[in-house]
Amino acid sequence: MKKSKQALVSIIIPCYNHEKFVQDSIKSVIAQTYKNIELIIIDDGSKDSSIEKIKEMAPLCEQRFTRFEFRHRSNKGLSATLNEALEWSYGEYLCSLASDDIMLENRIDDQVKLLNNKKIVAVFGSVYLIDEENQNIGEERIVKSHLYDFKSIILNECQIFSPTQMIRSEHLKKVGGYKDGLIIEDWYMWLKLAEIGDLLVVPDFFAKYRQHDNNTIKKLDKMHRGRLDVLSFFKDSPYYEKALRNVYWLNCLELAAKSNYEIKYLLHLFLIDPKRFIIDFFKKTYILKKLFLSKILKLAN
Template identity: 30%
Template sequence: MKNIKISVIIPVYNVEKYIIECIESIINQTFKDIEIIVVNDGTKDNSIKIVEEYLSDKRIKIINKANGGLSSARNEGMKVAKGEYIYFIDSDDFINEDVLEVLYKNLESERFDIIFSNFSFYNDKTKKEKKSKFNFPFKENINKGYYFLYNGEEINVWNRLYRREFLEKYNFRFIEEIIYEDQDFGFKTILLAENIKYIENYGYKYRVGREGSIMSSQRKEKSLKSVQILKKEIKDFFLNIQLNEFQKIRVYFKLLSLEFWEKELKNEKIILEEIEKFEDSLEKIYQNNGFNFIEKKILKNDIRNLIKNKKINIWKKVYWKNGIINFKILKKLLKGWDN
């Protein structure tokens, strides 16, 4: 197959009820220069038999493997991908017929490492759609990836084009045998992307409310193990990569959020020494006058998200003054977590 612009990777496991809608949404794209890589992750139902009925479309190839989970399936798909860009879609989701064309055309003449957009929630029971609330908060013409990590929704790995050369440069792969794998891959890729673009488009339909989904079957033990692995992997990954000061702080806050998450899963309380260490770090961060307006706004939001994760109402004026955190109030709130 010549002139492959986009490799679409579809991991498949026990989705016979949804795979037709997914595969047809890709086959019928207005953008035709694609290959469709269907990874059979040891499915036990008729999903792959259904896909085989579409093999008259020569753009489709099926990779068969033993069951290893979503991350393993995506990794296998990346190994054989030939496209200039890679696009992930979950096999129970589907997209509007112009999604790939809209994304690719917005590349214009630039070599973006990542281009991504919004999405819609599709309720499997009611068949109704609801637009996701994520909107990139800055109107400035910026393209550095580390500015695009803002509210958490942007770390999803589906519904975006990844430049394959960029993924290969850092040997990005999904951590296998864990859940929350997007927390790792999505965070790393966006933080290191030199040229990234966001557009507003809700053509990706993320299915919610279906039976047997990963989200409805997670267990606390697996969550804890996954968070512990994520924390170690992210820390180890960035040890040998040169980062600017702003990126280093983003990594620090990411690791801290995972640490808080781990403690919640273990029903552990945050001790005073950890509070003081966090406070000292924040004071050093805000003593740095080299951050621009956007960077300061992003850092404040990171801190708000850390507090929000503890079920605390951070929107009261008593917690924030002129957009700058009040360290005495913060310390009081953090101490309250121990009660």
């Protein structure tokens, strides 16, 4: 491995069936102004031509990076792939980049400087939203500067974008890596990291977050079950009951206007604690209450 005065940054790209996007992701890492980078790509059993697309980029990667590694094997899932790459990495800091997302060229430089504060275990930023053709879709997700602790994260009182993450590798390894079998592996990881120190978010733009039909975020019921799975590991937390209610309300808001499906979540909240439900309900937005009541009347008829 080449020696450098800069801290080594490990960038992990887990790839699965992203033949159309993976080269753009790799190119965005190659374009980083920060020099001392190792790039680790693992193809998790893609059934398209992702492997061939990655191999085409190998000569440039070997020339550009302090260390470049690529492997492909049968499908094991995202968390297993991330953990495999984590064990394979040597960097002081680690970024995982989805194989359909893009880094902005100053990202690594800027984040390494922010992590000079030893009390911060991870740093995140703002994102541009892009479509399948790499075009901005006219929306931005801008965060305000904030330090988030465990309480704010478990209660979903935070705004953190996974495509912008940079984490201290030692802490990521200390908490055991990514939890296998979870759909929302990043929320679980942020909670575990927040037990060690604070997570910093800044308004700087660090990534372009691709929106398309296969985004997990668009599979709302799957996301709901994923949130409940994560919370199941924190039942001993004094914030668990409130966090559970917040998850049900969050999913009601996401599902509102799409179907009658959110009714079951609201009824579940009511059965858990009728008094608390009434208090929470009247704190929520007028539009949610209007949608809920109109659908209850529709079902009654």
